[in-house]
Amino acid sequence: MARTKIDYGIDLGTTNSAISRMENGEPTIKKLPQKDTMASCVAFNKKGILVGDKAYAAYRSEKEAALSKKTENNAFIEFKRTMGTDKKYFSPHFGSELSSEELSAEILKNLKSFITDENFSSIVITVPAAFKTNQIDATRRAGKLAGFDHVEVLQEPVAASMAYGLESNKKDGFWLVFDFGGGTFDAALLKVEEGIMKVLDTEGDNYLGGKNLDFAIVDEILLPHIKENFSIDNILNNEDTKTQYREALKSFAEELKNELSFKDTYNLYKEDRCGIDDDGEEIEIDITVSQSEIEKALAPIFQKSIDISQKLLARKNINGSNLESLILVGGPTFSPVLRKMLEAQICKPDTSADPMTVVSKGAALYASTVDVSEEVKEQTRDKTKIQLEIANESSTVETEEFVPIKILADKTEGEIPEKVFAEVTRSDKAWSSGKVEINTIGDVVEIQLNEGKTNIFEVVLFDDKGNTLESEPSSFSVIQGISGIGSMQTLPYNFGIEIKQKSTGKIVFSQVKGLEKNKSFPVVGIRNGLKTQNQIRPGMDSDFIKIPLYQGEHASDGTRAIYNEHVYDVIITGNDLPALLPENSEVELTVNINKSQEIDVQVYFPYLDHTSEIKVDKDKVQSVETSWLANEIRKAKGSVVELKQDGNSDNTKLQKIEVELEQLEKSFENNKNDVDGKQEVLTNLRKSLKSIDELSETTEWPKLEEALKEEFYRLEEANRDLGNGKTTQVVNQFRSQLEEVIKTKDVKIGNVLLEEISMFFFKLTEIYQFIGMIKGFNENFEDYSWNDSNRARQLVNNGIRNISENPDKEELRQILISLYDMIPDTERPSDDGGLVTG
Known part of the structure; x- marks a missing residue:
């Protein structure tokens, strides 16, 4: 019978990988003889390809031979750390270059070959919680290359906590998953209440392992x-x-x-x-x-992982003594050095779970709760059997559940009797529902569950004469003892956009509301209040709006955008819009991220009542130029020198940053030719640069105070000419806020206030821009090839008259729209497109 749930999970590790399958309600490792895992290694010889432990033996021989003579690279490991980058691995024996996902696909194919008793095309593959979007996309591509039609991803600490939670008798308290793998490190803090698990926060390093x-x-x-x-x-x-x-x-x-x-x-x-x-x-x-x-x-090295874990705990005001469990995941956690350090600095680890297999088993558990895709279902569906929809909970902490069952007549090609009865029986035969009549509308069966295990139920159909009927599916399972599996995965980073602050001119990361770190998938984020900098003319590819999407760490809002991880540029040109979009038009952004971390975006323009739909590219790869990175390190060191010259008083922080930069420079020197190493240096450099910016703010106040006063006086003057009672009230509020900010010398609040004053000034004086455009058309009327010159002349004259009498912003806007519609695309005035402002 075709499976309705995925049921298979793969731990695609940096150094070792494993596959598990749900069997009789238990996640079971499918393994090589005497071994639960296989080496994540791929090698090529003159005869073909080696994968796993044989490949690793070839790798060791190759590297040891390289100590005494020049050798060619035909064996590869640790390519997980370069997933989503432009790194290529060349094998002379293979005669071509391979990407990280192509090598990973060979690991996945080999793991798939362990299953000899059935064909399957759906899989759950685990990824580090700290993996960025491009790395997750690369993992999904590897699954597709390996022949899987349906690929779901699952965060590794979440997988580990599921397997641990089902087997452990600890059903309450805080758990810390400490996942130190071959190439990556993740820490995940969970809160468990009566078996209901919730991820509170995560932290990690994709280049620590x-x-x-x-x-x-x-x-x-x-x-x-x-x-x-x-x-x-x-x-x-x-x-x-x-x-x-x-x-x-x-x-x-x-x-x-x-x-x-x-x-x-x-x-x-x-x-x-x-x-x-x-x-x-x-x-x-x-x-x-x-x-x-x-x-x-x-x-x-271990201390870095402990520091990350302590940072995570401190963020939630939790001490090691508050932890009910410290769960170890990954081969390096066998180290007595690490275990001693953990016990001294956090708490004694719980060693009941096998660090090498707990992720794979957890992936299979999760897979048992995920439906195969509709596409896969249709490929494997036996329509000669009566098709059922069984809407059971995948996991629960209750001992009784209600399960709706109905017949899918449109999916069934065979005859369906007038009356159909279903009997649901638990696999231990200790409980049965008795016969319940069902139909295309459906009926509900109340089931009884055994505690602390996966309960399997068989479903048998009968006609009104007691004859059995073949159905699909004919069974389902419910995990009792843990809950919240479907919502355990959380957003690992803050998701935001790059905007230009009008007040400061800085290009910064701006948080999208609803996409804050630790939100449970699926998530929807909305960002309103954005404005276009320039007009966008319909049909003009050279006119565009760019909204760069970024992932940011904790407390990333307001930091320089380049210090965060770029995801994708949403670009909308004049070709995508039905009519003229004037300068300073509103833009509303909606970002959707599903449980498999796939992203799509909608951009709505209220002025045009138009929405642009964008699917985020899933093939993006990263590249780090060696010379550029060397220059960025030099610039960071120069910034520290400038801070010293500016008299920054926090010498302790400055010294810490200096030490960090020295270590980064040393690491860079050791890894100039290593894509993985350069990515690690860049990740850590960004953290140092954020610290430098924070210190820079302490020397920023005098310049900011001058800018605030200048912008406020400009607003006061504009309000005297154009304002009314309502605008005067707003200006007076700004005056009070300005006085308070000057007292406290708060740079962050000051920058926000400067931006708000600037935006209000822009809104108040928007009519000036329309007046300027009308006058421009009047002065240069003969320069345009109007498609109706008389009508155009009439519109311009109406605009000039409106300006001279009592300028009305909306009337001028409508006149301008009509004028633009009468000019050939090639003659429409334009500025360079760019970022939205906010």
């Missing part, structure tokens, strides 16, 4: 040991050979890391294939490493 631990061992233990015994300056002074040598030593570092997860000391001895030093001598590695030495190398 086991890879960082391995390179820390290379840089802090292996390279110093080799430098002490051999001459390798020529290797390290060349960027290409240094990168290759560090990568080659990484497999030795991984061996050390894994062995010291279970031992107090470990001797790493490699007598050959370790390379040739500058003097032509064969390099040999013979080093015994203790727990204290490995701790010294790894602790700074």
